[in-house]
Amino acid sequence: MKANMIALEGVGKQYGGVQVLHPIDLAVREGEFVTLLGPSGSGKTTILSIIAGAIAPTQGRIILNGRDVSAVPPRERGLGMVFQNYALLPHLSVFDNVAFPLQVRGLAKGEIASRVANALERVGLVGYEKRKPRELSGGQQQRVSIARCIVYSPSVILMDEPLGALDKKLREQLQAEIKRLHRDLGTTVVYVTHDQEEALDLSDRVCLMNGGRIMQVGTPNDLYFEPVSEFVADFLGESNLLEGAVTAVNTVTTRDGMVLGVRSTEGCCVGSPVKVLIRPEKIGMTDAGAPAIATQRHNVTSGKIAQASFAGGTMRVDVLCEKGARLRLKTVSSRASELVGAPVVVSWATSDAMVLKN
Template sequence: MNVPPALTNTPVVDRAQAMVELQGVTKRYGEVDALKRVDLSIRKGEFVTLLGPSGSGKSTLLNLIAGMITPSSGRIVIDGRDATTLPTNQRSLGMVFQNYALMPHMTVFENIAFPLQVRHLPKDEIRRKVEHVLDLIQLGHVAGRRPRELSGGQQQRISLARCIVYNPALILMDEPLGALDKNLREQMQLEIKRLHADLGITMLYVTHDQDEALTMSDRIVLMNGGKIEQQGQPDELYFKPATVFSAEFIGSSNLIPGIIEAAGTTGLSLRTAIGTFPVPAADHPVANGDKAMLLVRPENMTLGGEPEVTSVSGRIDDSILLGGVVRHFVRCEDQSTIIVQELNKPGRPVAKRGDQVRAGWPPAHARLLPATAPH
């Protein structure tokens, strides 16, 4: 298959508008390249999330921008200034980590005021700035408390307030919500998104949690094996993944391998172990005989044999109730499994384990992907 050399959808960023530029940055540890010639630009005021599994290079990239480590090769520019070898304290940035790093002997007010005191600001200005950020995070009522008297969510908001109080040009966040429970994590996602909208500070956020990335980001940079696999707006990565890795990492996926047939003006079809299906036009060059993957999201599939959909026969192996949706696992004739996700509506037909069904999808809601990763 003819695969393009890069499927990263790299946005064009005017250098005057760039807060961060990475130019051919590599980080090598012995024989291992943790990052491999990465090019990345982040606009001023943009919220960018580095998303990927453990070992993908996302934290290495963040630490390079923070100045915690230096690149083996390449250049790092922050706000128009070459920062490749600058120490962290000269980079005009703030950092928020999973560990709140609040000083236990200080009150909330004193914790937030500390970076301003280090900068020798007048007392009146310190008070004004601290009171302002406490209002922003809606925690003015806890100003006199110690960190141990606060919930985990409150402590993380104080940690964020301490970061934004001195108005850094760039805020780096390394999995700051990892220690919080699900409900609190979701609340904090919205809180961080609101603060970003209010303040307009450039934010670079690292996570392995796709929900966090999809919820908060202006742009997601998906990392894999020390490289950028794909980048774009959240809906672009979800609805238009460029590779099998992107499709599998973001959202749930049905991936059906097959061979391209009838590549030409009459349209494409894919011959698979469970049938031959019409497929939409590909975003990459294809030819008869090429290996490919057909992606269908579970929410785009239905149980039943509607005439306008493509379908396969199978047997219900299991069904899982997930609140407002039900997820069915359908065992096909070749023993592969297809996931069908339906709304959990009152009065819907109930499919039971062992039922013979047809799982279908509209051809327009499928996506053809290259079977191999780009080089």
């Protein structure tokens, strides 16, 4: 396993006696892409600013590449920053904006020219050297600010909602570029967004924040399929949450009387109130007349289609189960919309039913 590039040890922040960031521990490994995800005001920018040195923490230490930099000023930390509002110098050309950090560092002219050319090539802006920022689209301006950041090869890049101001299509395109840049350059990236899809798409690990605390840190898969709480489950996408109580080992009976096999009830006593989480992608649906696919691993119930709508390449289908629960699932079948009211059988594996403690 690679060494830690960044380690926050008990880092917290207060403003006027209000703890906006409760003391957290967070380590980012060399070359890792870690995203701070969370609702507005959850403390994402505060963490990024503390790493950058723009804000001093009220408590805790910041270790960069093995060295305590808590008292080191921002410029000497050697980090690259990309912001949401691009922060380009309006009177300078694209070339001069990208060259700026190298000029500040006193590099020779020839070296600057070749590095700027390389950075502009990496972000797809060859030919735009002479333009001014106002002559560029939002996406192009954001590429300039990324080029200006990678041009001096910082070992860590901090990005605060860099794609927040762009439309969906452009955002997806730049996401792919940021991913490629990260892969090619091997730089450590700490990225901030409140967009869960963006976080899941880009990151090696996601740190989900709420109210100045870390809710869960893990791979996108961990957070999506193994959330530790209802907050995490809800924040990361659509979920079916069935309320009930533990009635036996690995068994939950829902309020409306469905008896469900679940992956594990470890740590819950019989009688404990819990919620069972099943992601829509994990629920299968067949026509009521089709041969049963039930096995011991499966939870099976019959119901009828209550609603169906398009969701990108798939159909989002709500099934009203015979005991009264409403389950959402995703299917590639476009026929579902013609079948509102049709009887169906839905099923899902015991291992895909996760227990969340109340």
